[in-house]
Amino acid sequence: MIEVRELTKRFGDRIAVDGISFEVRDGCVLALVGTSGCGKSTTLRMINRLVDPSSGEVMIDGRNALDMPLEQLRLGIGYVIQGIGLFPHWTVARNVATVPRLMGWERERIEARVSELLELFQLDPGEFAGKYPSELSGGQQQRVGVARAIAAEPAVLLMDEPFGALDPITRQRLQAEFAAIQRRRRMTVILVTHDMDEAFKLADTIAVMDEGRILQIASPEELLREPRQGFVRTLVGLDDRALRILSLHTVDEIRREPTGRWEVRGETLIDRESGRAVNGLGAGDTLREAASRIIWEAVETLPVLEAGSVVGEVRADDVWAAGGRRA
Amino acid sequence: MGISVPLQRRAGSGAPFSHAALVYAVPCVLALLALPFLSFRPNRIVSGEGVQVWDVAEGWGLVGTAALFVLAGATVLAGRQAARALLGFLGVALAMAVAGAGAKDLMADAPQFARVSLGGGFWLSCAFFALAAADALMRLDLRPLVRLAVAGFVAAALAAALASGWFDSLSLMQEYRANADTFAAAFRGHLILVGGSLLPALAIGLPLGWLCHVSSRARAVAVPILNILQTTPSIAMFGLLMIPLAALVAAIPELRRFGIAGIGVTPALIALTLYSLLPVVANTMAGFRAVPVETREAGRAMGMTRWTLLRQVELPLAAPVILTGVRIVVVQNIGLAAVAALIGGGGFGTLVFRGMGQTAMDLVLLGTLPIIAMAIVATILFDAAIDTMQRRRP
Ligand SMILES: Nc1ncnc2c1ncn2[C@@H]1O[C@H](COP(=O)(O)OP(=O)(O)OP(=O)(O)O)[C@@H](O)[C@H]1O
Numbered sequence: 001m002i003e004v005r006e007l008t009k010r011f012g013d014r015i016a017v018d019g020i021s022f023e024v025r026d027g028c029v030l031a032l033v034g035t036s037g038c039g040k041s042t043t044l045r046m047i048n049r050l051v052d053p054s055s056g057e058v059m060i061d062g063r064n065a066l067d068m069p070l071e072q073l074r075l076g077i078g079y080v081i082q083g084i085g086l087f088p089h090w091t092v093a094r095n096v097a098t099v100p101r102l103m104g105w106e107r108e109r110i111e112a113r114v115s116e117l118l119e120l121f122q123l124d125p126g127e128f129a130g131k132y133p134s135e136l137s138g139g140q141q142q143r144v145g146v147a148r149a150i151a152a153e154p155a156v157l158l159m160d161e162p163f164g165a166l167d168p169i170t171r172q173r174l175q176a177e178f179a180a181i182q183r184r185r186r187m188t189v190i191l192v193t194h195d196m197d198e199a200f201k202l203a204d205t206i207a208v209m210d211e212g213r214i215l216q217i218a219s220p221e222e223l224l225r226e227p228r229q230g231f232v233r234t235l236v237g238l239d240d241r242a243l244r245i246l247s248l249h250t251v252d253e254i255r256r257e258p259t260g261r262w263e264v265r266g267e268t269l270i271d272r273e274s275g276r277a278v279n280g281l282g283a284g285d286t287l288r289e290a291a292s293r294i295i296w297e298a299v300e301t302l303p304v305l306e307a308g309s310v311v312g313e314v315r316a317d318d319v320w321a322a323g324g325r326r327a
Numbered sequence: 328m329g330i331s332v333p334l335q336r337r338a339g340s341g342a343p344f345s346h347a348a349l350v351y352a353v354p355c356v357l358a359l360l361a362l363p364f365l366s367f368r369p370n371r372i373v374s375g376e377g378v379q380v381w382d383v384a385e386g387w388g389l390v391g392t393a394a395l396f397v398l399a400g401a402t403v404l405a406g407r408q409a410a411r412a413l414l415g416f417l418g419v420a421l422a423m424a425v426a427g428a429g430a431k432d433l434m435a436d437a438p439q440f441a442r443v444s445l446g447g448g449f450w451l452s453c454a455f456f457a458l459a460a461a462d463a464l465m466r467l468d469l470r471p472l473v474r475l476a477v478a479g480f481v482a483a484a485l486a487a488a489l490a491s492g493w494f495d496s497l498s499l500m501q502e503y504r505a506n507a508d509t510f511a512a513a514f515r516g517h518l519i520l521v522g523g524s525l526l527p528a529l530a531i532g533l534p535l536g537w538l539c540h541v542s543s544r545a546r547a548v549a550v551p552i553l554n555i556l557q558t559t560p561s562i563a564m565f566g567l568l569m570i571p572l573a574a575l576v577a578a579i580p581e582l583r584r585f586g587i588a589g590i591g592v593t594p595a596l597i598a599l600t601l602y603s604l605l606p607v608v609a610n611t612m613a614g615f616r617a618v619p620v621e622t623r624e625a626g627r628a629m630g631m632t633r634w635t636l637l638r639q640v641e642l643p644l645a646a647p648v649i650l651t652g653v654r655i656v657v658v659q660n661i662g663l664a665a666v667a668a669l670i671g672g673g674g675f676g677t678l679v680f681r682g683m684g685q686t687a688m689d690l691v692l693l694g695t696l697p698i699i700a701m702a703i704v705a706t707i708l709f710d711a712a713i714d715t716m717q718r719r720r721p
Pocket residue numbers: 011015016035036037038039040041042043082
């Protein structure tokens with residue numbers, strides 16, 4: 001649990017962070033979004049005290065961060081730095097091992113952990129462990145940066161644009177990898193990003209910052225349904241909010257009992273009413289995907305498949321209702 | 328750099344004709360044609376008469392000249408840099424062999440006090456052959472260990488040649504035999520001056536450089552002072568140090584027991600140390616400054632203490648630049664230490680100044696050549712170390 005109260009940072013006359021407060025419950029992800037220079041990094045850096053707050057306090061699991069020994073505080077907080085910041089004179093393995101070594105783990109345990117992490121991020125240990133950062137692509141470096149941050153299984157993880165400067169496909173894969181790890185390990189995460197889609201995808205709560213203040217802090221859905229006037233509305237974007245809301249929900253949430261309409265014939269699935277072959281949805285697909293398929297196939301209903309058999313169906317009306325304004 | 332090196336290499340190894348090599352071969356041939364190769368003097372201090380390379384010892388002269396010209400031409404025409412390097416070294420070896428044979432021949436029926444010195448033709452042709460070899464080796468871009476092996480081989484060959492007695496008729500070797508004890512003492516003295524000033528320079532310079540890196544106030548005070556020290560002429564520095572030291576010893580005579588005095592090794596060591604500070608401090612600062620901010624921040628954020636960060640991250644990353652500063656200091660002090668002889672500090676300067684006093688140029692050379700050799704050896708060793716460090720992380 002991270003609690004931030006009235007946190008303020010002045011650089012000379014300039015206020016970089018202006019009395020912000022929020023809390024992140026255990027195992028939750030908070031995304032800090034906002035334009036360049038609005039104070040996101042400074043906020044993160046005050047939490048692990050790379051920057052000393054001008055006023056306000058940071059509580060981590062009920063303890064005041066300002067009262068904790070600096071190194072002990074930081075060893076317990078994973079940090080993915082903006083700009084990656086790998087140690088150029090160390091191999092990938094040595095980079096990932098940084099915090100475990102500082103914490104004095106035994107060698108076998110460190111080696112096992114490094115291999116496990118590299119595999120987790122799809123970097124073959126045999127190939128990558130001995131490489132130097134300059135021999136890696138940008139995306140590989142970012143993965144090593146994230147692996148290094150979570151190497152000692154910190155309860156708290158701060159990430160400053162961890163997936164920036166990546167092509168969309170690599171970014172989506174890394175985001176998915178990260179989401180899976182985060183759920184499994186139940187880390188408490190603060191994620192800084194410029195990318196609203198990333199925030200919607202990964203965060204339980206989103207804080208929109210501008211000029212050092214938090215303008216709105218809410219769940220992704222609430223932010224989409226009720227964005228405050230002004231900057232938040234510009235940032236969130238109203239044009240495709242229905243689709244964005246749909247992408248927050250899964251087919252499972254609105255699926256109904258299947259009617260007798262679907263018939264499995266060998267490998268294919270037939271819609272008896274139209275006589276056409278259809279592709280079913282997966283229970284974990286987002287409603288955005290469901291909507292896209294419904295529109296593309298020009299149908300009113302699609303079956304939900306699980307392990308080859310029909311377990312339910314999704315109706316277009318239900319999808320539209322899920323993404324629409326609430327009365 | 329990254330682009331120009333492969334280009335050069337391609338031009339050097341593929342082309343049958345090297346324009347760069349002309350820069351060395353043409354002056355080499357001109358020097359052999361225009362300047363005397365040896366000079367013969369009836370005794371040690373009168374001025375000598377020149378002997379052209381083709382006039383030296385019967386047989387050796389003409390054949391040797393022809394061979395030298397062929398070698399010079401071959402360095403230009405050689406297809407490979409490795410071949411050019413080898414030809415350059417062969418040129419040096421041949422010039423030395425001819426000089427040794429010529430001296431032996433001239434001295435065979437000469438009066439007892441006659442001397443044979445090396446002439447401008449010898450020195451310049453040797454220098455240009457050596458430059459051609461060095462240039463070719465540089466373009467080969469050898470790995471540090473290979474470079475050290477080549478240097479070691481050349482040094483061993485040189486030592487064996489000097490020990491063989493082939494050059495014993497040269498005045499330079501006669502001076503060496505007459506001054507062997509002084510030479511050994513001068514060598515020891517020179518090492519003491521260079522090593523003895525390097526240690527305190529590092530002990531003061533490294534922490535001071537780090538301090539100047541972290542504190543702009545320290546930088547504002549220290550750097551101008553070090554700049555002034557660096558630009559003080561060496562003779563003035565040696566002289567100025569004598570005064571306070573002499574006063575100190577006069578006040579506390581017990582210091583004499585530790586070898587401290589107004590003249591001698593102490594002021595020389597202090598002066599060399601002072602000259603070393605600016606390069607060490609400046610390069611230490613530059614090395615630390617070159618550590619990327621994100622790297623430093625990452626280290627702090629991971630929970631490194633300031634000391635751990637310094638030891639594990641900042642120092643290793645700054646090391647190549649710092650070592651470059653140390654190399655500058657060592658080479659600079661090998662040269663400057665010669666001046667220390669003026670205030671009784673020992674070293675090869677002793678031979679140089681004694682030779683000047685006696686107008687015996689070969690004695691001067693006996694002091695100068697080892698200084699040059701030491702500087703070359705230091706450069707090769709440090710460059711190999713710096714290169715190894717940088718290659719380990721591509
Ligand atoms: N060490 C510092 N000294 C002075 N000003 C600073 C310092 N660090 C940050 N600032 C200023 O504080 C403001 C907020 O900076 P911060 O790095 O937190 O922005 P950010 O939201 O992370 O931006 P970006 O998205 O570009 O990374 C900026 O105006 C910046 O110039």
